Amino acid sequence: MGRTLTYPKKSLNTVKRYAHRATYDVKAIHSIINDSRVLHVSFSPGPEDLFPTTIPMIGQMGSFEYPSADLGEPLDCYIHGYVSARLANLARSSEQGLPVCISASKVDGLVLSLTPFNHSYNYRSAVLHGYAQLVTDDEEKLWALKLITDSVVPTRWDNSRTPPDKGEIAATSILKVKIVAGSGKIRDGGASDEKKDYGNEEVVTRVWTGVVPVYEVLGDPIPNPDNKVEAVPEYIKSYVDEYGKQSQQYALGAVGAKLPEEEQH
């Protein structure tokens, strides 16, 4: 497309501090959401409730109308999880849908500076605001279920017993969130300190500074006691390997470091 879409800055999503870490780039924000295994979905149960409520859910950005849409285009957020009767009623109660805040974050490194004041994380976080509605069209529901299932393990949908039967589809709730604002924050790099500390010989010779990479890996698949497929299928094996490698690569890349194997080439 040759252009980069950004979410408009509104008071709702304007990141005020560390503006150099803020991103309004649609693709970056959507990628953070899609790479997160859990989304935290917040909503206000009602005007008489003081507290917002947050529910951990699973979700993906996508477009049912334009399934081939790129991550850098305007997309809806499809989320799945426990939709209580209360939540379902709230989502139904207005034509626009229920106002929700979706957030996701991932820590990529522990940034250890000379002083606790300058300690930080390398991280990626995204926050979306939008209106949630229950998906009622069966075709759209199926499409969203495949999108979400394949985000757990790519191609898992085709490699499991599909399609779901009518009862399963009816018993599954999917929320579609029309996004009205989004923002993200990305911190990378090493530790930074002030002159009063890095100019202090006693401090710099005593305090180790640097970054401890943090990343998520997948372990060897553990078959169910009643599993009848002898070997772990290739699509699972290669996902396990690739996921760990990419995850480590990102954490190291955030500090400008590389995987040991890469350095040998």
Add this chain to the structure above:
Amino acid sequence: MGRTLTYPKKSLNTVKRYAHRATYDVKAIHSIINDSRVLHVSFSPGPEDLFPTTIPMIGQMGSFEYPSADLGEPLDCYIHGYVSARLANLARSSEQGLPVCISASKVDGLVLSLTPFNHSYNYRSAVLHGYAQLVTDDEEKLWALKLITDSVVPTRWDNSRTPPDKGEIAATSILKVKIVAGSGKIRDGGASDEKKDYGNEEVVTRVWTGVVPVYEVLGDPIPNPDNKVEAVPEYIKSYVDEYGKQSQQYALGAVGAKLPEEEQH
């Protein structure tokens, strides 16, 4: 103490679905919060705002009055992160504090069943509701800063340039959340399916079922270009090793599996 404290069940925190996965055990809930590198803190900016806002922050449960309190006792949640002027004003605006919802979650495994409908995660999640106030007492602030810094890397406080100077203390905001309700959810075990599927020969001989463990590890520490401490200190090295091992152990333990090394003993 010989007793197990539980959070009272209120409409605010009653987990309605999968009640067998729900926990109101104070120690379990506090452990999930303390083991999470990021807490998602939600609040409603004001009565005219439709959307709650969520900010990723870092925090720990603790008691300033009784610092030796066990994780199973009533504790406050001390959180640190970007406290905007708006958030600070909201926290100051009422005597009780700002109503917030704090949530944390950790995925321990991808649970792959015969049908997408029964796919799940092994996970731990916790949700707390409480009133947030800014910590104004310098001694309490210092105490909380140490608590939070040592949650990044144990003993890091004593191993960095401390105490912070007056300017640093003044520039750091800590919120103390008095908890009024809490709940948690823990899912472990393998995949489970219905008879219509595990009795179907075509399905069971084609679809692999089981759990892919998910866990977070720490990589080899990467020194800052200007770091002057030659060797990575022992307290960092041992934390890196221990963290990965415990993390893996939990993910495997959730499926009733053990670390390879353990099996040899």
